[in-house]
Amino acid sequence: MTEAGWQDSFGDPVLVRRLLARLESIVTQPLRLMEVCGTHTMALFETGLRPLLSECGVELVSGPGCPVCVTAQADLDHAFAVAAEPDVTLATFGDMIRVPGTKTSLGRLKAEGADVRIVYSALDAVKLAQLQPDRRVVFLAVGFETTVPSIAYALQTAEESGFANFFIFPLHKTIPVPLMWLAGHPELRLDGFLCPGHVSVVIGARAYEPVASQRGKPCAITGFEPVDILRGVVELAEQVAGGRSEVANMYERVVKPDGNPAALQLIDRYFEPATARWRGIGELPDSGLELRRQWHQRDIRAQLPEFTPPVADPALAACRCGEVLIGKLQPPACACFGTSCTPAHPLGACMVSQEGSCRAYHKYHGMGGGDG
């Protein structure tokens, strides 16, 4: 069928070669770019592009684009306390199950009898609320702008169907504010950003304008196929070489200048910008989304007594996820990497999530991958 044509062409080895040749010809001094999105981190390993780029003088450092990884410890602990409530069913994406909190994890709580369910979508959690009217069903709402519309839609469905026992624990984060923070960070010395393609589908290309115009960092929005990624890297290299900093949309087939209006409207109906806590960054104003006042009753935190965070575990203090998430440290440089911290026994969220940098480096470099 012809339909496979365009999809396969974004992996076309001929085009990959051509783009690499172009890259080699324009990069005259080492470039340090951040791939913001965890899905890009995975794609860079899976496609084998990372070493090829490095041969061309382009270093890609992973950013904070793994929503599980950037969730602050205090927020995890709070969510786990909610899961332990006897009348709560906690529904979550699978990636959260093994993320270690200070004292426990959702997996451990589940083994101890808590009702923790893995769902594929927030709508599945609404279904659980329908099936168990006597329990409070809480969806652990972790995710960036890509995911928030589906959670807003779940809220709308619960509202329309009259399921008063559906709640969320909102831990959403939004991308533009931390990008501004990273772009202005003096130690990171970033030359540009590969912007997250699927976040951009929702928020639109214009959302990155301030990063390019006020911070002077080139931005390229790209998809996840080899040709997509390379075209983005070539564009960033050309901008650096030409002394420009613009927002280039290289994912034209799905990203519009103003994003997806239906999705943005739905987000806006339920959520408003709020301060969020990021692992590795700390609190950033307007970098998260909380439920609007009229929907506060759907926030499980409003239904439960005040939460007192547990005292930090010294073993977890060795985890350097915070530095990994802002591109300050490459995972193999963490002393725990591959020794006391492995996917089977993770110390930090970055070793758990499918998109976590430590997990990705561990999978593709094997243990003891050195400092590279």
Next chain:
Amino acid sequence: MCLAIPGRVLELNGAFATVDFGGVKRRIGTALTPQVAVDEYVLVHAGMAIQVIDVAEAERTLELIREVYADLADEEIGPEGAGLD
């Protein structure tokens, strides 16, 4: 977690659609892409289509890349990607 997968719409049913992901069929929500039609491609994340894929645009993009990067390729790698696998 922001992974999104392209699939082709086989059937529409209210705010839902049956989508074919390379042979695997799934029911997904279409509330975020109200304009979608049967046979179009959608990008699906967490059980919902987040955008209709503009296939004509995809083809234009490829055309553009082939054009812009044609010369270098011929000089440096010879005919159609020799030695690649």
